[in-house]
Amino acid sequence: MDALNSDCKRMKLMLEGTSIHLLPERAVWLPQMNAVCIADTHFGKAATFRLAGLAVPEGTTTAMLKRIDKLVAETGAETLIVLGDFTHSGKVAARDYVDELVAWRDSNMGLNIVLVLGNHDRHSRGLIERLAFHIVQEGERFGQVELRHFPNSTTADSLNPQGNTCLVLSGHLHPGCAIAVAPKVWKKFPCFVLGQTQIILPAFGEFTGLAQVDRTPFQRIIACVEDELIEIDPV
Amino acid sequence: MSDRQRALDHVETWFRNRGETPFPFQRRAWRSFLRGNHGLVHSATGSGKTLAAFLGVVMDHLSHDSELARKSTTTDVGDAVSQDGFKSAAALRKRRNASQIRVLWLTPLRSLASDIEENLRIVCNELGLGWHVETRTGDTPSSIRQRQSKAYPEVLITTPESCSLMLSYADTQTRFSELKLIVVDEWHELLGSKRGVQVELALARIRSLCPNVRIWGLSATLGNTTEALETLLGSDGLLSFELIEGASKKKLKIEAMLPDKAERFPWSGHIGTQLASRVAEIVLASKSCLVFTNTRAQTEIWYRSLLAVAPELVGQMAAHHGSLDQKLRWWIEDNLRSGKLRCCVCTSSLDLGVDFSHVDQVIQIGSPKGAARLLQRAGRSGHAPGKTSKLTFVPTNSMEIIEYVGLTDGIVSKTLECRPPLKQPIDVLTQHCVTIALGGGFVADELLQEVRRTAAYRNLSDEQWQWTLDFIQRGGDSLVAYPDFKRVQMVDGRYTLVDRRLAARHRMSIGTIVSDASIHVQYLNGARLGTVEESFLAKIKVGDKFMLGGKTITLVKLYDNTAYVKRATGSVTAIPRWMGGRMPLSNELSQAIRSRLDQASHGQLQGKEMRWLKPLLRAQEQSSAIPAWNELLVERLKNRDGHYLFFYPFDGRLVHEGLAAIIAHRLSNIEPMTFSLTMNDYGFALVSSKEVPVAWMNHHTLFSDKNLEADILGSLNATEMGKRQFKEIARVSNLVFQGYPGQKKLSRHLQASSNLFYDVFQNYDPGNLLLRQAETEVLDQQLQLERIRNSLARIQTSKLVVQSLAKPSPFSFGLIVDRMRERVSSESLGDRVRQMQERLEKDTVWTH
Structure with missing residues (x-):
């Protein structure tokens, strides 16, 4: 494990001619496009659990919206890109978080929000329409980048970089990695997975799980540890 | 002749016809039941507790039903009346539309249920009761369960989980309207666990529904019987109860297998299999033999080593532990019962009362860490009233011989281990409240x-x-x-609770108090082998070979909570290790050991085992000291690794873990320094790169109980420990539902790990009592705060004996090896330790 030499708060990269900053807030900043990008917020997950009789406290929606606001304010972004799974489950219309989302959107109509529909968004088209998002298709090119919810196969990505001529941003996986925080004590953290031409973003949502990623020689793994980015040593 | 006397005679005659006489404690239990008492029968394994608890209610029934019979048959007199009377009583019962449960028999293990069912059925038939005896556990097919809820058997045998499940149905009250007796079998196993609390709540519920029911607990070998009885019956002062002490004079023959020579420098875990051929001799000389080990991994290792030295055991020997598939375990148990298996290597999975009458020898590998467990295991042989139990203890290092001596001291002086009951776990209470809400509100x-x-x-x-x-x-x-x-x-x-989906999920979750995240292991053709813990499988790669149930297998693929394997040959890459393998030394045993060392410090070595240990004890005395009763030995040693500080409170691994962390924390408060910690059951070591001045060894400050809780929480990774503890709490309180191994999970969008719940509670509802519970459980159970406190109090009044060592002492040797163990692979460890031992032996002239 090696802390980045430069500024731990953000990591600046150049991939396929696009300048990218990874942020420890589990987001990507694209300065050339003046856009900030996040993935897998899973709004309404806690509410869905509550409806099903599983006690999850309230507050995750508010906290997440505040984090988005802060992110947009600090970067000065004009566009927010969401790489799918903005909502968790649309089947149950839990009032509290829907109202909160609508009120939040009413207050920031100036912000352009672009969404790639994820597998979880299938059932909440109505809500997403109300929020006036700009919907793009899976794999659609947006400015200098290609937006996906489902990542390209990692081996294909790392071994055959031909075909893609632009950077792919994707989500869906909720990548996480374990770091020893004390002898024999391992803790999981969300992380970015960097391939040759693709970046898989960590889940932005709070009440979302992590899927441990295997390290391959062609990937870099950068963990979000509180307000710092830490690169995990390659295998 | 009164009805009651007639019933008593009937039972006594039945005993005579079997060629037996009731034991006095059995008669006492029956009389006590007939007087209307609740109670606890405390008696050795295999001494006849089942009949002591069961026949009281039978007599009660006989005396009432014969009264009914006499009214219907007026002409008969004498013995003929009773014989005939019982028959017509049975007929009378049949004429009733639906039968009712009269006896509810709770047993902690499903595997015991079938055994008890068989025994009780024979009793009921031979006494002509016409009672049906049936089992209802998680393994009972739903067709039978359906039938049971239409026509209840008179005697129902079930587990705590299935009993709670019955309370979740609205017809509970009618089911139990004729209930006379609840027997809680193996109460000592349940006491001190959340399942025990689950039983307490269920009993309180049933007593409200049927106030006349009587509760009888059965317990083997336990130190705190009065507390056990009070816990069983609850804090209702109005109950009349009796503690029945059974025949404790079960004949017992215990001996230790002493290796040819005591090593002066013992380390844990290696002698064992060197004694395999001597163990095999005992196995071959016995009719049927159980070999108990302390961990599932040891079971697999010993199964292999015994086969290697005695190939003739092929096909007559099996390995049995809790992670094997249920069907496989049943097969083994059946064959042990019928005497077809000569030998079974097992863990605590066979601790409990299944009756293997053919078993005439028990071998215990490694210290059982408590006298009660030793007795329990010894009792697995000669498991019938009047027979002798035989146990041979096989040490895995020389120090364990001191433990063995301490254990036998405990048995002689009857200071057995206590099992303190749990205090108000909120998770079990929330589960119970939902259960009752479901069962009629x-x-x-x-x-x-x-x-x-x-x-x-x-x-x-x-x-x-x-x-x-x-x-x-x-x-x-x-x-x-x-x-x-x-x-x-x-x-x-x-x-x-009205929602049907919630109801179904709650019912499924009731049974999950005990199970942990485990993964099914099965052959490609579908045959199941058993389960392993997720953490073990995480380290296994496809193609790796490992052992399960004595079979060598290789991992083919991992898919949907199932590990698919195929048979393999050759050497194994790994042997699964399951959690909870390490049992800590009991409080009572720790005292017995200190008392034996006290004698040794005064030059007294009593008994052949202590004399066998003489070379080791002499070496300890020469290189350092043997601590007397009121002393705490501290050793200092400098070597390549750094400066060692050894402390020997003999309080067991768990307590030492806490103590080591506290002492390290307090030392580094005096001057910042970093320690690495190692501990075993006898003591702990702190290793640092800087020397700790002798002047700091002030036990009034180092071992003070001031700020204890804060120091513990500050020194250990309490948050991470709390998170781990929260896993179980989240399961019991039905926040996460993992489903049973092999079964499909619930809809995926409702899955979240207990870790996520922990974090979200911590952030948005920090007052949540389930979080507090996790904290208390970490302090009380994992760290054993109370024992740490007692240990500190004792050390406060002891004298510190600080010895500076030139070379490792025998006591310290095990700790040094344990520290090495963390850093080197197991193969090279053995070689390195042997080199160290040889060097130590060569460099020193020992006087004998």
Whole structure:
């Protein structure tokens, strides 16, 4: 494990001619496009659990919206890109978080929000329409980048970089990695997975799980540890 | 002749016809039951507890039903009356439309149920009761369960989980309307666990439904019988009860297998298999033999080593532990019962009362860490009243011989281990409240009264109760009421659960108090082998070979909670290790060991085992000291690794873990320094790169109990420990539902790990009592705060004996090896330790 030499708060990269900053807030900043990008917020997950009789406290929606606001304010972004799974489950219309989302959107109509529909968004088209998002298709090119919810196969990505001529941003996986925080004590953290031409973003949502990623020689793994980015040593 | 006398005679005649006489304690138990008492029968394994508990209610039934019979048959006299009377009584019962449960028999293990069922059925048939005896556990097919809920058997054998499940149905009251007796079998196994608390709550419930029911517990070998009885019956002062002490004079032959020579420098875990050929001799000389090990991994290792030295055992020997598939275990148990298996290597999975009458020898590998467990295991041989139990103890290092001596001291002086019951776990209470809400609903005040009658919750505060109600109704307390949450609802003033999906999920989760995240292992053709823990499989790659149930297998693929394997040959890459393998030294044993060392420090070595240990003890005395009763030995040593500080409180690994962390924390408060910690059952070591001055060895400050809790929480990774503990709490309180191994999970969008719940509670509802519970459980159970406190208090009044060592002493040797073990692979460890031993032996001239 090696802390980045430069500024731990953000990591600046150049991939396929696009300048990218990874942020420890589990987001990507694209300065050339003046856009900030996040993935897998899973709004309404806690509410869905509550409806099903599983006690999850309230507050995750508010906290997440505040984090988005802060992110947009600090970067000065004009566009927010969401790489799918903005909502968790649309089947149950839990009032509290829907109202909160609508009120939040009413207050920031100036912000352009672009969404790639994820597998979880299938059932909440109505809500997403109300929020006036700009919907793009899976794999659609947006400015200098290609937006996906489902990542390209990692081996294909790392071994055959031909075909893609632009950077792919994707989500869906909720990548996480374990770091020893004390002898024999391992803790999981969300992380970015960097391939040759693709970046898989960590889940932005709070009440979302992590899927441990295997390290391959062609990937870099950068963990979000509180307000710092830490690169995990390659295998 | 009174009806009661006639019933007694009938039972006594039955005993005579079997060629037996009832034991005095059995007669005492029957009389006590007939007087209307509750009670606890405390008696050695295999001494006849089952009949002591069962026949009282039988006599009661006989005396009442013969009365019925006499009214219908007026002409008969004498013996003929009773014989005939019972027959017509049986007929009378048959004429009734539906039978009712009369006896509810709770047993901790499903595997025991079938055994008890068989025994009780024979008794019922031979006594001509016409009673049906049936089992209802998680393994019972649903067709039989359906039939049972239409026509109940008179005697129902079940587990705590299935009993709670019965309470979740609205017809509970009618089911139990004729209930006369509840027997809680192996109460010592349940006591001190959450399942025990689950039983306490269920008993309180059933007693409210049928106030005349009597509760009898059965317990083997336990130190705190009075507490066990009080816990079973709850804090209701009105009950009349009796503690029946059984025939403790079960003949017992225990001996230790002493290796040819005591090593002066013992380290754990290696001697064992060197003695395999001597163990095999004993196995071959016995009719049927159980070999107990302490861990599932040891079971696999010993199974292999015994086969290697005695190939003739192929096909007559099996390995048995809790991670094997149920069917496989049943097969092994059946063949042990019928005497077809010569030998079975097993863990605590065979500790409990299944009756293997052919077993005439028990071998215990490694210290059982407590006298009660030793007795329990010895009792697995000669498992019938009047027979002799034989146990041979096989040490895995020389120090374990001191433990063995301490254990036998405990057995002679009858200071057996206590099992302290748990105090008000909130997770079990929330589960119970939802169960009752489901089984017809409840009024808060009524249920509170009932819950407070249990020993576990007698001090439950109004606030805690209110929080529990809020949690199941609103998700959190009134300040953080969770919107849209619904589980239990208020219907007509009663807390009720109406949602059918929630009901189904709750019922499924009732059984999950004990199970942990485990992964099924099965052959590609579908045959199941057993389960391993997720953490083990995480380290296994496809193609790796490992052992399970004595079979070498290789991992083919991992898919959907199942590990697919195929048979393999050759050497194995790994042997699965399951959690919870390390049992800590019991408090009582720790005292016995210190007392034996005290004698040794005065030059007294009593018994052949202590004399066998003479070379080791002499070496300890020469290189350092043997601590007397009122002394705490501290050793200092400098070597390549750094500066070692050894402490020997002999309080068991768990306590040492806490003590080591506290001492390291306090030393580094004097001057910042870093320690690495190592501990075993006898002591602990702190290793640092800087030397700790002798002047700091002030036991009034180092071992003070001031700021104890803060120091513990500050020194250990308490948050991470709390998270791990929260896993079980989240499962019991039905936040996460993992499903049974092999079964499909619930809809995926409702899956979240207990870790996520922990974090989200921590951030948005820090007052959640389940979080507090995790913290308390870490302090009380994992770290054993109370024992740490006692240990500190003792050390405060002891004299510190600080010895500076030139070379490792025998006591310190095991700790040094344990520290090495963390850094080198196991193969090279053996070689390195042998080199160290040789060097130490060569460099020193020992006087004998």
